[in-house]
Amino acid sequence: MMRNAFHFTCVSLAFILTAAHAQNPGSITWDPKGSTHDGKPFVEVAAGVGLTKLGLPGSANPAGAGGGSGGVYLFGFASAVPGANGPTIEQMELGGSDLKAGTRLVLEFTKAEQDRISFVAMMADASAPGNIGVRVLSPTRFQITATIVDPVLSESNNPDNLTAAFGLIVQASQGATELFNFRGTTFVTDMVWTDLEPLALSELPQLRDPADFGGFTTGLAAKGVSASGGTASFSAFIPEALFVAAREYGVDVTGENCLGYRSYVQLTGSEDGFHKLNVPADQPQPAATFDVDGNGAADPMWSYRITNSEWSRQALMFGKIDSDPNSPTAVGHDTWGRLKESVSGN
Ligand SMILES: [Ca+2]
Numbered sequence: 001m002m003r004n005a006f007h008f009t010c011v012s013l014a015f016i017l018t019a020a021h022a023q024n025p026g027s028i029t030w031d032p033k034g035s036t037h038d039g040k041p042f043v044e045v046a047a048g049v050g051l052t053k054l055g056l057p058g059s060a061n062p063a064g065a066g067g068g069s070g071g072v073y074l075f076g077f078a079s080a081v082p083g084a085n086g087p088t089i090e091q092m093e094l095g096g097s098d099l100k101a102g103t104r105l106v107l108e109f110t111k112a113e114q115d116r117i118s119f120v121a122m123m124a125d126a127s128a129p130g131n132i133g134v135r136v137l138s139p140t141r142f143q144i145t146a147t148i149v150d151p152v153l154s155e156s157n158n159p160d161n162l163t164a165a166f167g168l169i170v171q172a173s174q175g176a177t178e179l180f181n182f183r184g185t186t187f188v189t190d191m192v193w194t195d196l197e198p199l200a201l202s203e204l205p206q207l208r209d210p211a212d213f214g215g216f217t218t219g220l221a222a223k224g225v226s227a228s229g230g231t232a233s234f235s236a237f238i239p240e241a242l243f244v245a246a247r248e249y250g251v252d253v254t255g256e257n258c259l260g261y262r263s264y265v266q267l268t269g270s271e272d273g274f275h276k277l278n279v280p281a282d283q284p285q286p287a288a289t290f291d292v293d294g295n296g297a298a299d300p301m302w303s304y305r306i307t308n309s310e311w312s313r314q315a316l317m318f319g320k321i322d323s324d325p326n327s328p329t330a331v332g333h334d335t336w337g338r339l340k341e342s343v344s345g346n
Contacts, residue, residue, distance in 0.1 A: 023140070025112045025174055028073035030066050031141075034108035037098055049081075052098045057081055059096045071115070071174070075107075076167030076193060089156055092192065094148065095163035101125070101150040105166065106143060113139040115172040117292060119182040119218065121196055122168035125149035126188040126235040126305075133289020134186050144168065145289050146188075152232050154191040167193030182218045183242040184292025184299070191232040199315055217261065217319030218242060231273070231307045236318045239292055240284040240300040246319065253320040255302035256282045261317040267306060277303040 023029065032042035032050025042050035042064065049065045057063040059079040066075030077094055078087035094100065102125070111117075120134050124146040133145035146166065153160040173181040189196065199219050218238060238255070246253045260267040260274030267274035278285060284300035292299055306316050 023110060023112050025114055026069065026071040026172055027112060028066070028068065028115075028170055028172065029110045030064060030075055031108045031110060032064065035064075036106045037103050039104075040098070059093065062094055062097050062099055071118075071172040072198060073109075073170040073172070074167070075109075075170070077165075087194075089162065089192070092165040092167070092194075093162050094165055099148055099164060099166065101148050101164040103148045103164075104131075105146045105148065107146070108137070108141060108143050109170070110141055111172060114174055116175070116181055117142060117184045118171040118173040118180060119185045119187065119198075120144060120168060120170050121187040121189070121193070121198075122146055123149060123151065123166060123191065123193040123196075124168075124188050125190070126233070129287070130289055132186060132188055132235075132237065133287070134184055135289065135291040136184075136294030138294070149190045151192050152190050154195045154232060156195050157192045162192070165192060169193065169196065169198065171198055177245070181245075183239045183245065184290070185218045185239065185242060186237040186290070188235045188237070189232055199317075217317040217321060219261070219315055219317035219319075234306045234308065234316050235277075236304045236306075237287070237290065238302045238304070238318060239290070240302065241293060243302070251320060255284055257320065258302065258304065258318055259320055260304060260306050261315075261319075261321060262306065262308065263315045264317075264321065266321070273307040275305040275307070277305060 029048040030050065032044040035042050035050070037052060042052060043054050044050050045063075048067075049063060051057060051061050051063055053061055055061050057080055062077040062079050063081055064075065064077045065081065066073055068074050076087065076092070077099060078091040079093065080087070080091050099105075117134060117136065122132075122144070124132060125148065126132050128147075131145070131147040133143075135143045135145075137143055146168070148164050148166050151157055151160065151162045151165050171182075175181065218236070238258070240255060243253055243255055243258070255278065258276075284302050286298035287301045288298045290299040290301055291297065304318050308316065
Protein backbone atom coordinates (compact mmCIF):
# COMPACT_ATOMS: atom_id res chain seq x y z
CA MET A 1 0.00 0.00 0.00
CA MET A 2 2.76 2.41 0.93
CA ARG A 3 4.52 1.50 -2.23
CA ASN A 4 1.61 2.41 -4.48
CA ALA A 5 1.01 5.70 -2.71
CA PHE A 6 4.70 6.44 -2.89
CA HIS A 7 4.91 5.82 -6.61
CA PHE A 8 1.89 7.38 -8.09
CA THR A 9 0.74 10.38 -6.17
CA CYS A 10 4.14 11.61 -7.28
CA VAL A 11 3.59 11.07 -10.97
CA SER A 12 0.12 12.56 -11.05
CA LEU A 13 1.20 15.61 -9.09
CA ALA A 14 4.01 16.35 -11.47
CA PHE A 15 1.92 18.54 -13.69
CA ILE A 16 1.03 20.82 -10.81
CA LEU A 17 4.25 20.79 -8.88
CA THR A 18 6.70 21.44 -11.65
CA ALA A 19 5.05 24.73 -12.50
CA ALA A 20 4.36 25.89 -8.96
CA HIS A 21 7.63 24.98 -7.26
CA ALA A 22 10.43 25.26 -9.75
CA GLN A 23 13.58 23.75 -8.38
CA ASN A 24 12.95 23.76 -4.70
CA PRO A 25 15.44 21.59 -2.83
CA GLY A 26 14.58 17.94 -3.42
CA SER A 27 12.75 18.69 -6.69
CA ILE A 28 13.85 17.55 -10.12
CA THR A 29 12.37 18.49 -13.51
CA TRP A 30 12.81 16.78 -16.87
CA ASP A 31 13.87 19.04 -19.77
CA PRO A 32 12.33 17.45 -22.90
CA LYS A 33 13.87 20.05 -25.24
CA GLY A 34 17.35 19.19 -23.99
CA SER A 35 16.76 15.43 -24.29
CA THR A 36 16.96 13.06 -27.24
CA HIS A 37 15.95 9.55 -28.38
CA ASP A 38 18.42 8.15 -30.92
CA GLY A 39 19.59 11.74 -31.41
CA LYS A 40 16.12 13.20 -32.07
CA PRO A 41 14.75 15.81 -29.63
CA PHE A 42 11.58 15.38 -27.61
CA VAL A 43 8.71 17.91 -27.89
CA GLU A 44 7.87 19.77 -24.70
CA VAL A 45 4.11 20.10 -24.12
CA ALA A 46 4.19 21.43 -20.53
CA ALA A 47 6.89 22.10 -17.97
CA GLY A 48 8.59 18.77 -17.37
CA VAL A 49 6.31 16.87 -19.78
CA GLY A 50 7.27 15.81 -23.31
CA LEU A 51 6.25 13.66 -26.26
CA THR A 52 8.35 11.92 -28.89
CA LYS A 53 6.73 14.10 -31.57
CA LEU A 54 4.08 16.78 -32.09
CA GLY A 55 0.52 15.61 -31.49
CA LEU A 56 -1.40 13.87 -28.77
CA PRO A 57 -0.05 11.15 -26.47
CA GLY A 58 -0.77 7.59 -27.53
CA SER A 59 0.84 4.23 -28.07
CA ALA A 60 2.73 5.64 -31.09
CA ASN A 61 3.60 8.90 -29.30
CA PRO A 62 4.40 8.18 -25.64
CA ALA A 63 4.49 10.92 -23.01
CA GLY A 64 7.38 11.32 -20.61
CA ALA A 65 6.60 12.83 -17.22
CA GLY A 66 7.92 12.72 -13.71
CA GLY A 67 7.35 14.02 -10.25
CA GLY A 68 8.05 13.41 -6.63
CA SER A 69 8.69 14.85 -3.23
CA GLY A 70 11.19 14.62 -0.42
CA GLY A 71 14.13 14.14 -2.74
CA VAL A 72 12.66 11.15 -4.60
CA TYR A 73 11.84 11.70 -8.27
CA LEU A 74 10.08 9.16 -10.47
CA PHE A 75 10.03 9.44 -14.24
CA GLY A 76 8.72 7.24 -17.00
CA PHE A 77 7.22 7.03 -20.46
CA ALA A 78 3.64 5.85 -21.04
CA SER A 79 1.09 5.84 -23.84
CA ALA A 80 -1.22 8.11 -21.80
CA VAL A 81 -0.72 10.80 -19.19
CA PRO A 82 -0.84 8.75 -15.99
CA GLY A 83 -3.91 8.99 -13.75
CA ALA A 84 -3.95 8.92 -9.97
CA ASN A 85 -2.83 5.29 -9.91
CA GLY A 86 0.00 5.81 -12.37
CA PRO A 87 0.50 4.08 -15.69
CA THR A 88 -0.93 0.62 -16.11
CA ILE A 89 1.37 -2.10 -17.38
CA GLU A 90 -0.36 -1.85 -20.77
CA GLN A 91 0.31 1.91 -20.89
CA MET A 92 4.03 1.27 -20.33
CA GLU A 93 4.40 -0.53 -23.69
CA LEU A 94 6.65 1.50 -26.01
CA GLY A 95 7.13 -1.07 -28.76
CA GLY A 96 4.73 0.72 -31.17
CA SER A 97 6.58 4.03 -30.87
CA ASP A 98 10.00 5.52 -31.58
CA LEU A 99 11.11 4.23 -28.15
CA LYS A 100 11.55 0.56 -29.05
CA ALA A 101 14.02 -1.66 -27.21
CA GLY A 102 17.54 -0.63 -28.17
CA THR A 103 16.72 3.08 -28.47
CA ARG A 104 19.36 5.27 -26.89
CA LEU A 105 18.01 7.94 -24.53
CA VAL A 106 19.99 10.99 -23.46
CA LEU A 107 17.77 12.72 -20.90
CA GLU A 108 18.53 16.01 -19.20
CA PHE A 109 17.05 17.17 -15.91
CA THR A 110 17.33 20.27 -13.73
CA LYS A 111 17.79 20.18 -9.97
CA ALA A 112 18.32 22.52 -7.04
CA GLU A 113 21.91 23.70 -6.71
CA GLN A 114 22.42 22.23 -3.24
CA ASP A 115 21.04 18.79 -4.15
CA ARG A 116 23.40 15.92 -4.84
CA ILE A 117 22.48 12.83 -6.87
CA SER A 118 22.55 10.07 -4.27
CA PHE A 119 21.49 7.35 -6.66
CA VAL A 120 19.70 6.66 -9.92
CA ALA A 121 17.76 3.44 -10.49
CA MET A 122 16.42 2.65 -13.94
CA MET A 123 14.96 -0.06 -16.09
CA ALA A 124 17.37 -0.25 -19.00
CA ASP A 125 19.83 -2.41 -20.90
CA ALA A 126 23.17 -2.56 -19.07
CA SER A 127 24.66 -5.28 -21.25
CA ALA A 128 27.15 -3.10 -23.12
CA PRO A 129 29.68 -0.57 -21.78
CA GLY A 130 28.55 2.98 -22.42
CA ASN A 131 24.84 2.07 -22.49
CA ILE A 132 24.34 3.64 -19.08
CA GLY A 133 25.60 6.87 -17.57
CA VAL A 134 24.98 9.75 -15.17
CA ARG A 135 26.79 13.04 -15.64
CA VAL A 136 26.41 16.18 -13.55
CA LEU A 137 26.72 18.93 -16.17
CA SER A 138 26.46 21.90 -13.80
CA PRO A 139 25.26 22.50 -10.22
CA THR A 140 21.66 22.70 -11.54
CA ARG A 141 21.68 20.24 -14.43
CA PHE A 142 22.39 16.53 -14.96
CA GLN A 143 22.15 14.03 -17.78
CA ILE A 144 21.16 10.36 -17.78
CA THR A 145 22.13 8.04 -20.62
CA ALA A 146 20.16 4.83 -21.05
CA THR A 147 19.26 2.20 -23.61
CA ILE A 148 15.66 0.97 -23.63
CA VAL A 149 15.23 -2.70 -22.73
CA ASP A 150 12.61 -5.40 -23.28
CA PRO A 151 11.33 -6.03 -19.73
CA VAL A 152 11.43 -9.51 -18.19
CA LEU A 153 8.65 -11.23 -16.30
CA SER A 154 8.06 -9.86 -12.80
CA GLU A 155 5.24 -9.47 -10.31
CA SER A 156 3.54 -6.52 -12.02
CA ASN A 157 4.48 -7.66 -15.52
CA ASN A 158 2.88 -11.09 -15.50
CA PRO A 159 2.28 -12.40 -18.08
CA ASP A 160 5.09 -10.54 -19.80
CA ASN A 161 3.54 -8.92 -22.86
CA LEU A 162 5.82 -5.88 -22.86
CA THR A 163 8.45 -5.50 -25.58
CA ALA A 164 9.89 -2.13 -24.47
CA ALA A 165 9.42 0.15 -21.47
CA PHE A 166 11.37 2.78 -19.59
CA GLY A 167 11.32 4.45 -16.20
CA LEU A 168 13.69 5.64 -13.52
CA ILE A 169 14.00 6.81 -9.93
CA VAL A 170 16.42 9.52 -8.78
CA GLN A 171 17.14 10.01 -5.09
CA ALA A 172 18.65 13.39 -4.23
CA SER A 173 20.39 14.21 -0.98
CA GLN A 174 21.12 17.64 0.39
CA GLY A 175 24.71 17.76 1.48
CA ALA A 176 27.74 16.16 -0.05
CA THR A 177 28.66 13.93 2.87
CA GLU A 178 25.40 12.84 4.50
CA LEU A 179 25.10 9.11 5.09
CA PHE A 180 22.33 8.66 2.58
CA ASN A 181 24.37 9.98 -0.31
CA PHE A 182 25.42 7.05 -2.48
CA ARG A 183 27.61 9.40 -4.54
CA GLY A 184 25.78 8.76 -7.78
CA THR A 185 25.58 4.99 -7.61
CA THR A 186 23.50 3.80 -10.56
CA PHE A 187 21.32 0.69 -10.43
CA VAL A 188 20.02 -0.85 -13.62
CA THR A 189 17.50 -3.64 -13.97
CA ASP A 190 15.52 -5.26 -16.76
CA MET A 191 12.48 -5.55 -14.47
CA VAL A 192 9.63 -2.99 -14.78
CA TRP A 193 10.60 0.06 -12.81
CA THR A 194 7.38 0.14 -10.75
CA ASP A 195 8.51 -3.11 -9.11
CA LEU A 196 11.49 -1.23 -7.64
CA GLU A 197 11.68 1.08 -4.67
CA PRO A 198 14.34 2.84 -2.61
CA LEU A 199 15.26 1.02 0.57
CA ALA A 200 13.89 2.36 3.81
CA LEU A 201 16.80 4.13 5.48
CA SER A 202 16.73 1.73 8.42
CA GLU A 203 17.39 -1.17 6.04
CA LEU A 204 20.97 -0.01 5.60
CA PRO A 205 23.46 -0.87 8.35
CA GLN A 206 25.02 2.60 8.43
CA LEU A 207 21.60 4.21 8.79
CA ARG A 208 20.25 2.21 11.66
CA ASP A 209 19.49 4.10 14.83
CA PRO A 210 22.04 4.07 16.36
CA ALA A 211 24.30 3.72 13.34
CA ASP A 212 26.01 0.35 12.97
CA PHE A 213 29.35 0.98 11.37
CA GLY A 214 30.02 -2.72 11.25
CA GLY A 215 28.72 -2.37 7.71
CA PHE A 216 28.14 -0.01 4.84
CA THR A 217 26.02 -0.87 1.85
CA THR A 218 24.21 0.70 -1.00
CA GLY A 219 21.15 -0.96 -2.40
CA LEU A 220 17.68 -1.07 -3.76
CA ALA A 221 14.56 -3.10 -3.05
CA ALA A 222 12.87 -5.20 -5.67
CA LYS A 223 9.77 -7.31 -5.66
CA GLY A 224 8.25 -9.87 -7.86
CA VAL A 225 11.27 -11.31 -9.60
CA SER A 226 10.25 -14.41 -11.44
CA ALA A 227 11.63 -17.85 -10.84
CA SER A 228 9.77 -19.40 -13.74
CA GLY A 229 10.29 -16.91 -16.55
CA GLY A 230 14.01 -16.46 -16.25
CA THR A 231 15.83 -14.19 -13.87
CA ALA A 232 16.00 -10.42 -13.58
CA SER A 233 19.37 -8.68 -13.48
CA PHE A 234 20.36 -5.86 -11.14
CA SER A 235 23.57 -4.10 -12.08
CA ALA A 236 25.21 -1.55 -9.82
CA PHE A 237 27.71 1.03 -11.06
CA ILE A 238 29.39 2.37 -7.94
CA PRO A 239 31.85 5.30 -7.92
CA GLU A 240 35.10 4.70 -6.11
CA ALA A 241 34.13 7.82 -4.12
CA LEU A 242 31.43 5.86 -2.26
CA PHE A 243 33.91 3.27 -1.00
CA VAL A 244 36.29 6.07 0.00
CA ALA A 245 33.46 7.58 2.06
CA ALA A 246 32.64 4.25 3.67
CA ARG A 247 36.26 3.76 4.70
CA GLU A 248 36.20 7.21 6.28
CA TYR A 249 33.47 5.83 8.55
CA GLY A 250 35.79 2.97 9.48
CA VAL A 251 34.26 0.21 7.37
CA ASP A 252 36.84 -2.00 5.66
CA VAL A 253 35.13 -2.00 2.29
CA THR A 254 36.75 -1.61 -1.12
CA GLY A 255 35.61 -2.16 -4.64
CA GLU A 256 37.58 -5.40 -4.60
CA ASN A 257 36.10 -6.89 -1.42
CA CYS A 258 32.57 -5.53 -2.01
CA LEU A 259 29.99 -8.29 -1.69
CA GLY A 260 26.40 -8.76 -2.78
CA TYR A 261 23.49 -9.38 -0.41
CA ARG A 262 19.89 -10.38 -0.77
CA SER A 263 17.93 -9.32 2.33
CA TYR A 264 21.15 -9.45 4.36
CA VAL A 265 22.07 -12.92 3.14
CA GLN A 266 25.49 -12.81 1.54
CA LEU A 267 25.63 -13.98 -2.05
CA THR A 268 28.85 -15.91 -2.26
CA GLY A 269 29.53 -15.86 -5.95
CA SER A 270 28.28 -16.43 -9.42
CA GLU A 271 26.47 -19.65 -8.48
CA ASP A 272 24.50 -17.55 -6.00
CA GLY A 273 23.89 -14.83 -8.58
CA PHE A 274 26.54 -12.26 -7.60
CA HIS A 275 28.98 -11.21 -10.30
CA LYS A 276 31.91 -8.79 -10.13
CA LEU A 277 32.31 -7.17 -13.52
CA ASN A 278 35.47 -5.09 -13.23
CA VAL A 279 38.42 -6.22 -15.34
CA PRO A 280 40.98 -6.23 -13.80
CA ALA A 281 39.03 -7.12 -10.68
CA ASP A 282 41.12 -4.97 -8.34
CA GLN A 283 40.92 -1.63 -10.13
CA PRO A 284 38.14 0.91 -10.65
CA GLN A 285 37.67 1.83 -14.28
CA PRO A 286 37.11 5.38 -15.56
CA ALA A 287 33.80 5.48 -17.43
CA ALA A 288 33.23 8.35 -19.87
CA THR A 289 29.45 8.24 -19.33
CA PHE A 290 29.84 8.78 -15.57
CA ASP A 291 30.80 12.14 -14.06
CA VAL A 292 28.70 12.20 -10.94
CA ASP A 293 30.99 14.55 -9.02
CA GLY A 294 30.67 17.00 -11.91
CA ASN A 295 34.39 17.74 -12.15
CA GLY A 296 34.46 17.20 -15.92
CA ALA A 297 36.52 14.02 -15.68
CA ALA A 298 35.36 10.39 -16.04
CA ASP A 299 34.66 8.86 -12.63
CA PRO A 300 36.48 5.69 -11.57
CA MET A 301 33.70 3.10 -11.30
CA TRP A 302 33.12 -0.41 -10.01
CA SER A 303 30.42 -2.60 -11.46
CA TYR A 304 28.57 -5.62 -10.10
CA ARG A 305 25.50 -7.61 -10.94
CA ILE A 306 23.00 -9.63 -8.95
CA THR A 307 20.71 -12.03 -10.76
CA ASN A 308 17.67 -12.86 -8.71
CA SER A 309 15.01 -15.51 -8.84
CA GLU A 310 12.64 -15.01 -5.93
CA TRP A 311 9.02 -13.96 -5.82
CA SER A 312 9.16 -11.96 -2.59
CA ARG A 313 10.43 -8.47 -1.91
CA GLN A 314 14.21 -8.46 -1.65
CA ALA A 315 16.63 -5.86 -0.34
CA LEU A 316 19.49 -6.10 -2.83
CA MET A 317 22.69 -4.62 -1.44
CA PHE A 318 26.27 -4.08 -2.46
CA GLY A 319 28.95 -3.38 0.14
CA LYS A 320 30.06 -5.13 3.28
CA ILE A 321 28.15 -6.16 6.36
CA ASP A 322 29.93 -7.25 9.54
CA SER A 323 29.34 -10.86 10.52
CA ASP A 324 27.75 -9.52 13.69
CA PRO A 325 25.42 -12.20 15.08
CA ASN A 326 22.94 -9.43 15.87
CA SER A 327 22.59 -8.57 12.20
CA PRO A 328 19.37 -10.00 10.81
CA THR A 329 19.93 -12.74 8.29
CA ALA A 330 16.28 -13.18 7.43
CA VAL A 331 13.57 -10.58 7.84
CA GLY A 332 9.94 -11.30 7.07
CA HIS A 333 7.97 -9.29 4.58
CA ASP A 334 5.70 -7.91 7.29
CA THR A 335 8.69 -6.59 9.17
CA TRP A 336 9.97 -4.84 6.05
CA GLY A 337 6.56 -3.26 5.61
CA ARG A 338 6.51 -1.96 9.17
CA LEU A 339 10.02 -0.57 8.85
CA LYS A 340 9.09 1.23 5.71
CA GLU A 341 5.90 2.68 7.16
CA SER A 342 7.72 3.95 10.21
CA VAL A 343 10.32 5.66 8.06
CA SER A 344 7.80 7.01 5.57
CA GLY A 345 5.63 8.33 8.39
CA ASN A 346 8.39 10.46 9.88
CA1 LIG B 1 34.12 13.05 -12.36
